[in-house]
Amino acid sequence: KKKALRVLITGAAGQIGYALAPQVAVGSMLGADQPIILHLLDVEPAKNALEGLRMELVDGAYPLLEGVLTFTDVAAACKDVDVAVMVGGYPRKAGEERKDVMAKNVSIYQQQASALEANASKDVKVVVVANPANTNALILAENAPSIPRENITCLTRLDHNRALGQVAERTGSHVGIVKNVIIWGNHSSTQYPDVNHGTVGGKPIRSAVNDDTWLNGDFITTVQQRGAAIIKARGLSSALSAANAVCNHVRDWVRGTPGGSWTSMGVVSDGSYGVQRGLVYSYPVTCAGGKWKVVQGLPIDGPSRERLRVTEAELVEERDLALQCLAE
Numbered sequence: 001k002k003k004a005l006r007v008l009i010t011g012a013a014g015q016i017g018y019a020l021a022p023q024v025a026v027g028s029m030l031g032a033d034q035p036i037i038l039h040l041l042d043v044e045p046a047k048n049a050l051e052g053l054r055m056e057l058v059d060g061a062y063p064l065l066e067g068v069l070t071f072t073d074v075a076a077a078c079k080d081v082d083v084a085v086m087v088g089g090y091p092r093k094a095g096e097e098r099k100d101v102m103a104k105n106v107s108i109y110q111q112q113a114s115a116l117e118a119n120a121s122k123d124v125k126v127v128v129v130a131n132p133a134n135t136n137a138l139i140l141a142e143n144a145p146s147i148p149r150e151n152i153t154c155l156t157r158l159d160h161n162r163a164l165g166q167v168a169e170r171t172g173s174h175v176g177i178v179k180n181v182i183i184w185g186n187h188s189s190t191q192y193p194d195v196n197h198g199t200v201g202g203k204p205i206r207s208a209v210n211d212d213t214w215l216n217g218d219f220i221t222t223v224q225q226r227g228a229a230i231i232k233a234r235g236l237s238s239a240l241s242a243a244n245a246v247c248n249h250v251r252d253w254v255r256g257t258p259g260g261s262w263t264s265m266g267v268v269s270d271g272s273y274g275v276q277r278g279l280v281y282s283y284p285v286t287c288a289g290g291k292w293k294v295v296q297g298l299p300i301d302g303p304s305r306e307r308l309r310v311t312e313a314e315l316v317e318e319r320d321l322a323l324q325c326l327a328e
């Protein structure tokens with residue numbers, strides 16, 4: 001029998017936590033043969049909700065779940081964790097300045113970086129979900145120098161899956177045969193969902209869809225604005241699809257991307273595709289042996305290049321604001 005792996009979920013008492021914890025417990029993240037110990041962290045005021053989640057997980061009688069531990073202390077929560085899903089953060093509320101929100105997240109991610117560095121397993125894999133996800137991941141990387149850069153990522157898989165879903169609906173195909181879309185850049189409305197290298201049942205997406213006006217227009221804005229559309233419809237932001245995407249992200253990272261296909265992940269840029277080194281930027285990646293690799297050499301046309309730059313510029317701006325907060 002395999003040794004249990006410890007999975008930390010921060011912000012576990014929130015919506016995504018409620019959808020994610022059971023998915024991890026059934027094996028969607030690390031496989032149907034991998035025992036799990038869940039570390040659930042939230043802030044003190046959420047203590048009762050966290051205890052409620054723990055009780056429900058016990059009541060789930062999940063065969064893979066060897067333990068459910070709850071924490072309000074971040075250092076204790078990080079002890080020996082193998083995977084860290086960072087869902088907790090400070091959301092922007094109406095009327096708040098961007099800089100004030102950034103300052104709060106910088107301070108949270110600075111503290112959590114130190115806690116992970118000091119307590120987590122040496123090869124912990126980190127995925128940041130909380131917004132601004134790319135920049136929170138960058139702050140985490142900056143403040144946890146002993147965690148390898150390549151182990152710190154942010155979630156853009158939800159955007160990637162949204163793009164797959166849109167193409168599947170439009171072409172009346174099952175989503176399983178849509179492959180190799182790309183989310184470039186920031187997990188925000190400047191992201192670039194790129195179909196130029198994707199296929200539907202082996203056929204280029206552009207010819208399968210046969211409507212460039214839609215692909216260059218409404219398709220892009222629908223993916224970029226999908227989060228807002230879900231909030232409008234549900235009165236709450238995406239949770240089950242976000243949780244599903246977290247499981248997909250970690251599963252592909254740990255167990256590998258299927259042959260002939262890639263996924264999208266926010267990773268610390270090595271300068272690929274002319275993006276500034278050090279930014280956390282979403283790229284097409286393949287994974288094998290627990291490591292991701294940026295897909296190299298894809299031809300990027302003029303309009304796409306411009307979109308890559310726009311989302312990069314936003315990330316530079318976020319990084320500069322975050323570094324300014326860090327210095328103050």
Ligand code: NAX
Pocket residue numbers: 010011012013014015016017041042043046087088089090091108128129130131133155156157158159187227237238239242
């Ligand atoms: P909720 O507000 O339901 O839950 C967040 C939880 O985090 C709360 O329980 C809160 O108490 C906790 N928290 C706050 N500060 C904390 C800290 N310092 N340590 C530990 N816990 C802390 O939000 P939810 O809907 O679950 O969304 C969580 C985050 O995911 C948000 O930042 C949201 O913007 C972001 N999202 C990111 C997505 C992505 O694709 N990257 C998509 C979904 C989601 O919108």
